[in-house]
Amino acid sequence: MRIPKTALLISSLTLFLTACGGGTTPAPASTTPAAGGTAPASGGGGTAKTVVKIATQSPLSGGSSVQGEAIKLGAQLSLEDHKAEFEKLGVDLQLVPYDDQGDPKKGVANAELVGADQAILGVVGHMNSGVAIPSSVVYEKYSTVMVSPSNTATEVTDRNLKVVNRIVARDDFQGPAAAEYAVKTLGAKNVFVIQDKTAYGQGLAEAFKNEAEKLGAKVAGYEGITVGEKDFNGVLNIALNKKPDFIFFGGLYGEGGLLIKQARDKGIMVPMMGGDAWDSAGLVDIAGDKVKDALYSSIAADITKTEEGKKWAEKYKTKFGKGPDGYSAYAYDCMSVILNGLKSAMAANGGKVPTREQVRDAVRATKDFQGVATKVTFDGKGDNTYAKVFIYKFEGPAYPGAMISEVAKK
């Protein structure tokens, strides 16, 4: 065979370029808001209803679409529950769902669209911290308030943006809560930590690691994996060799499920624990019956434990034909918090539709608001002071696991 050296070099170069360019997310840019479109002429005064839109931003396609869809549906349910109430005030509420594909680039592009649509006064989302962080810069520019049902990265609110709020616990609370459970309750002494190098996974894993060390456990290893990989035998071989008595993974369920499966195949039988990203039926699909005994900390409570929550879940199920996912109730509460802010801003504005700045400040001022899943009071940064962390355990290949512990902020 002849070997044209230059041809080979060029080919591989081209390939590397494509690898850098679109390798991680070769997704088509094909998302436009599904709803909306029929906005009647507003601002005419008189009897015409003013259209107010609230957007959701979550991955509706791709690897986390199950959770992303749940966020959209939760928000939708709340919006429809409040629709009649706002109609009386002369406001026609509409939902505009955006698909951020779990991709920061897509999220920012959508955020620009949200900013450009003056009728949008608030955003429920994003699901991923890594998407929320760059997108919220755009919201800040347009003063569009954002309330996230699931962002846990500390940086989300630590930047002190006026528009950014979340109703769930932060990584520097969730990670330590998981570590506390591992060390104090399970008596882990030699922990092995794996993370997926994303803003979410690394932040959570580091928070876990630091707290575990503080509580006196030894960290036998701290290794990284790549999102999208399927073979984790390398990392697991290190774990096998360090003989840990507890493995913590900061990352998503796609990799988490495979890690559980491959670890059990290798004969690593120690408890394995993940963060709230494991709080998904997807983990069970991937890990199969090996998921038994896997633990996860979650920022979402099992709402079916209370009578009221059960009723809510049934309503959700009859409406959408499927049960709520972990974040559904939180997305519901996010929407309710925004609408509550909108209502008080309207009252303060003499019954007229308020500006984005007024809604933003009214949402941040939320105090003791009772939602379905959690009570909400925002502190100065936009963190919810009532946020809690819950520990779950899979008792078999069925989602969700059983809630076994609950950690409140000290």
Next chain:
Amino acid sequence: MEVILQTLPQVLIDGLALGAIYAVVALGYTMVYGILELINFAHGEVFMTGAFVGTTVLLVMESTGTTAGLPGWAAYLLILVTAMLFTGVLGVGIERVAYRPLRKAPKLISLISAIGVSFVLQDLVRFIAELTTGNYIVSGTTLFDKSLTVPASSAVSWLSDASLKTNTLVIIGVAIVLMIGLDLFVNRTKWGVAMRAVAQDRETAALMSINVNKVIVLTFFIGSALGGATGVLFAQQYGTIDPFIGFILGLKAFTAAVLGGIGNIRGAMFGGLAIGVLEMFASANLGLLTSGSFGAEYKDVFTFLILIFVLILKPEGLFGKALKEKV
């Protein structure tokens, strides 16, 4: 150092399983390159399609209850053959649509159309998977799911025991059968002679009454069928697949083909196994060797460093012969 030696059996086993997969995928690259001097960069996606076809057939068989009466090996063979036929035909189709019209065009043009084909396949599979399951990450069942222990410690005291899934043995077995079969086919049969003749000189081969187009179609069929078969092996080994698995894996298999000498079938096998083992070794031991400053996440760097070094220092690869340009 001790620790590295201790884990060696486990690293070798995992590395060989991964390497066998790289090797069979690399065969597809090397065959097409050998004949057309075209790097079929859509090959990684053919591999991925094979994984999806195999898993789909398995899931369908399960939902209709066909697997219950069938022994595991028969089900395995069935999904393997289905995936091979499907991807073989797919490969022929790709050649017909994306490469044959460009056969006289500059090499770079067909390279670009190859990359185009791979994106089309990725999104097509993603679309179909999302349409049917609502999620593009698909999990199938593993047919050979038992774990075995390799008692390395009783043979040599300072080694620790390794464990492997029975499926790993199946992978290595099937890969060896495919590789030997291909080697025999190319070296011992009339069609194989024709393929080698076309590889050496297309025009002269045509003058010797060889139907060049038929040979090229056959090459694409075999190469893609091998890719599809590996997809099934991969899906069985790791249990979960998504439409993007072909991309990085394709790059690594391509590196394997280059390392062994692109166009050289035995070279591709060697390159695949070498890269699989190296990658596994790197991911298990990088942290130890650099005392924690580089972790397992840097394993991919090594494969691509090899690619660059081979291309710069020895572009004909380890087993390839450097030939002068034809006049």
